Amino acid sequence: xxxxxKKHEMPTQAPEVRAHNFKEVAxxxxxxxxxxxxxxxxxxxxxxxxxGCPVNIDIPGFITKIKEGDLEGAYQVINKTSSLxxxxxxxxxxxxxxxxKCTMGVRFEPVGIGRLERYVADWxxxxxxxxxxxxxxxxxxxxxxGSGPSGLTCAGDLAKKGxxxxxxxxxxKAGGVLVYGIPEFRLPKAIVAKEVETLKELGVDVETNVVxxxxxxxxxxxxxxxxxxxxxxxxxxxxxxxxxGESLKGVYSANExxxxxxxxxxxxxxxxxxxxxxGKVIVVGGGxxxxxxxxxxxxxxxxxxxxxxxxxxxxxxxxxxEVEHAVEEGIVFRLLQNPVEILGFKNPDNPRDERNGxxxxxxxxxxxxxxxDEKGRRRPIEIPGSEYEIEADTVVIAIGTSPNPLIKDTTxxxxxxxxxxxxxxxxxxxxxxxxxAGGDAVTGAATVISAMGAGKVAAAAIDKYLSEK
Amino acid sequence: xxxxLSKKELNPTVTQMEIEAPRxxxxxxxxxxxxxxxxxxxERIPLTVAGVNKETGAVKIIFQIVGETTFRLGKKEAGEEIxxxxxxxxxxxxxxxxxxxxxxxxxxxCAIALPVxxxxxxxxxxxxxxxxxxxxxxxILEDEFRAVSDKLIVMTxxxxxxxxxxxxxxxxxxxxxxxTFDLVLAIGPGIMMKFTALTCKPFGVPxxxxxxxxxxxxxxxxxxxxxxxNQDGRRVTKFACVDGPxxxxxxxxxxxxxxxxxxxxxxxRHAYEEACNLFKQA
Numbered sequence: 001x002x003x004x005x006k007k008h009e010m011p012t013q014a015p016e017v018r019a020h021n022f023k024e025v026a027x028x029x030x031x032x033x034x035x036x037x038x039x040x041x042x043x044x045x046x047x048x049x050x051x052g053c054p055v056n057i058d059i060p061g062f063i064t065k066i067k068e069g070d071l072e073g074a075y076q077v078i079n080k081t082s083s084l085x086x087x088x089x090x091x092x093x094x095x096x097x098x099x100x101k102c103t104m105g106v107r108f109e110p111v112g113i114g115r116l117e118r119y120v121a122d123w124x125x126x127x128x129x130x131x132x133x134x135x136x137x138x139x140x141x142x143x144x145x146g147s148g149p150s151g152l153t154c155a156g157d158l159a160k161k162g163x164x165x166x167x168x169x170x171x172x173k174a175g176g177v178l179v180y181g182i183p184e185f186r187l188p189k190a191i192v193a194k195e196v197e198t199l200k201e202l203g204v205d206v207e208t209n210v211v212x213x214x215x216x217x218x219x220x221x222x223x224x225x226x227x228x229x230x231x232x233x234x235x236x237x238x239x240x241x242x243x244x245g246e247s248l249k250g251v252y253s254a255n256e257x258x259x260x261x262x263x264x265x266x267x268x269x270x271x272x273x274x275x276x277x278x279g280k281v282i283v284v285g286g287g288x289x290x291x292x293x294x295x296x297x298x299x300x301x302x303x304x305x306x307x308x309x310x311x312x313x314x315x316x317x318x319x320x321x322e323v324e325h326a327v328e329e330g331i332v333f334r335l336l337q338n339p340v341e342i343l344g345f346k347n348p349d350n351p352r353d354e355r356n357g358x359x360x361x362x363x364x365x366x367x368x369x370x371x372x373d374e375k376g377r378r379r380p381i382e383i384p385g386s387e388y389e390i391e392a393d394t395v396v397i398a399i400g401t402s403p404n405p406l407i408k409d410t411t412x413x414x415x416x417x418x419x420x421x422x423x424x425x426x427x428x429x430x431x432x433x434x435x436x437a438g439g440d441a442v443t444g445a446a447t448v449i450s451a452m453g454a455g456k457v458a459a460a461a462i463d464k465y466l467s468e469k
Numbered sequence: 470x471x472x473x474l475s476k477k478e479l480n481p482t483v484t485q486m487e488i489e490a491p492r493x494x495x496x497x498x499x500x501x502x503x504x505x506x507x508x509x510x511x512e513r514i515p516l517t518v519a520g521v522n523k524e525t526g527a528v529k530i531i532f533q534i535v536g537e538t539t540f541r542l543g544k545k546e547a548g549e550e551i552x553x554x555x556x557x558x559x560x561x562x563x564x565x566x567x568x569x570x571x572x573x574x575x576x577x578x579c580a581i582a583l584p585v586x587x588x589x590x591x592x593x594x595x596x597x598x599x600x601x602x603x604x605x606x607x608x609i610l611e612d613e614f615r616a617v618s619d620k621l622i623v624m625t626x627x628x629x630x631x632x633x634x635x636x637x638x639x640x641x642x643x644x645x646x647x648x649t650f651d652l653v654l655a656i657g658p659g660i661m662m663k664f665t666a667l668t669c670k671p672f673g674v675p676x677x678x679x680x681x682x683x684x685x686x687x688x689x690x691x692x693x694x695x696x697x698x699n700q701d702g703r704r705v706t707k708f709a710c711v712d713g714p715x716x717x718x719x720x721x722x723x724x725x726x727x728x729x730x731x732x733x734x735x736x737x738r739h740a741y742e743e744a745c746n747l748f749k750q751a
């Protein structure tokens with residue numbers, strides 16, 4: 001049988017339809033598409049794809065099981081090293097990880113590994129009958145701070161080894177960025193809830209409404225009998241542009257905008273948490289979070305949504321697929337321009353005008369690309385005298401986040417770098433004995449899968465530390 | 470779920486509750502706040518801790534019914550539960566080195582001011598309290614303030630009780646008479662705190678205020694509670710939830726903070742009416 005040189009496309013909702021609903025954009029492979037895509041895997045001996053995966057999933061192994069028609073078997077192969085397959089299949093940047101190393105990709109398009117992973121995980125979630133079983137306890141207690149991707153991964157790996165794990169979450173719902181940040185149309189919340197449920201079946205305690213650094217400190221966790229702690233508290237502090245007008249009404253950090261929509265369900269018909277919607281929306285930034293915010297604004301009913309980014313299309317840090325989806329849905333890309341000021345409404349004749357203090361537009365300056373910087377990205381340079389105004393009712397700032405200082409400030413001897421990231425060694429150990437860390441709390445804003453990889457490394461190190469103790 | 474241990478109406482629109490939350494009770498210090506959700510799908514709202522009982526694990530909150538969420542909370546009875554209760558959040562009031570303090574409370578802000586006054590009293594500081602209300606019907610916590618204050622002045626806007634006028638009147642008189650304080654701490658509506666700061670400024674007396682902006686998570690994550698401080702000619706953004714809620718009154722941009730507080734006014738009016746109607750029908 002001649003192999004298809006191209007990846008099988010995954011069916012999606014039509015752009016004109018999905019731009020007005022919060023249902024998932026990509027619909028997933030059918031059984032037939034999955035079989036045909038699996039057939040493209042050469043099952044090569046050196047398995048370069050596995051090295052491209054931050055959690056080292058045995059990729060040819062699970063694809064072989066699909067070829068054999070053993071979907072539960074395929075799931076079990078993935079589940080050996082990944083705690084959140086249905087999540088990763090959706091949000092991993094496979095094109096720069098596993099799929100970038102695929103042998104097929106040398107001459108053709110690589111195997112659609114992410115799409116197959118998603119198919120297998122979804123099949124399992126729909127068809128698996130047995131609940132996960134908690135293994136026999138080894139008597140050791142481990143505390144995990146934060147229920148985002150790194151925390152859940154670390155918790156899952158340790159629970160499977162028999163540790164008694166408690167996860168502490170500051171918000172009222174478990175999942176971290178998977179529930180407050182990534183929108184429903186990219187990662188349905190039911191999938192995150194299902195992954196958390198599976199962890200609970202494994203014996204993991206998930207306690208919401210506990211802010212470590214406030215409700216309890218790291219030291220108090222040890223006093224309560226935990227023998228090791230993993231900090232996966234994320235990069236919770238939003239960065240702002242520090243330009244005039246950033247505190248006008250109608251200016252949001254992406255974190256706030258997405259949290260209102262996702263976690264607080266402001267997208268629902270009659271929400272209890274308000275959000276500004278409609279009109280013209282400008283999102284500043286070019287990463288995945290900026291794409292999420294722009295596409296959320298569109299679905300909330302904005303008449304026009306544009307991205308303002310200081311470099312060009314080539315340099316957008318967002319996943320290619322997310323950019324393509326955004327373009328298809330009609331998001332306007334205002335490239336090579338940078339905000340100078342956010343403009344507010346002010347009625348000179350009436351200080352009580354209710355519109356006073358709300359956003360009315362943005363002043364931007366055009367940019368051109370100069371020499372590459374230390375990371376190899378071409379540096380944007382302002383073009384003098386090129387400033388102009390754009391109309392806007394809402395502005396969302398999506399230019400990244402920094403690690404949250406709450407834990408650092410309340411944990412003596414915990415070393416951080418100049419960006420506020422917790423300092424760790426190659427095993428995830430911090431400057432404090434028995435305190436490990438990983439994910440965005442260490443690196444600053446990065447991807448779900450790199451956080452999961454860090455959770456995994458730390459889980460192995462915690463296991464080693466406690467079994468040798 | 471978090472159990473409501475007791476409920477008491479302090480005046481027609483202000484209610485006091487004790488919520489069972491031992492971890493919060495164990496940790497909370499005066500000046501800190503909590504965030505709660507009344508029910509699933511409810512909004513997250515911040516409320517200052519009005520007192521704790523470490524033995525029973527009770528955390529006291531005092532709230533004014535101003536919108537949908539506080540309306541729904543006010544409908545709950547002792548023995549019932551609320552969905553979420555997290556804290557303590559924010560930084561505690563700084564008390565070190567303060568021998569004489571003037572606590573200025575306005576309206577329901579007095580509920581926040583009381584535990585701070587109690588703490589200063591407990592630490593042996595001389596406490597002068599000025600509490601102000603629109604009228605006698607809205608008066609709360611007078612006896613509690615009297616118990617911890619070396620001097621208490623009650624003001625009403627309409628003169629229906631205590632002295633006639635707003636809280637800055639006696640404050641100005643005292644300062645003009647040469648009285649000094651190590652700290653004036655104002656807690657109440659934005660406009661009251663702004664004018665307290667303006668009253669203190671000519672006398673060079675240190676003045677702090679407790680800000681209560683709109684917020685969601687309370688851990689620094691959303692940035693919705695940001696406010697601007699004017700520090701040495703520079704405008705600096707701070708988050709009330711992690712950097713506050715108390716700030717140097719002379720640095721706070723009150724006009725901006727008050728404007729931001731009105732961001733969802735339209736929505737809130739509408740939601741409140743809807744909630745009231747819902748309960749009328751039931």
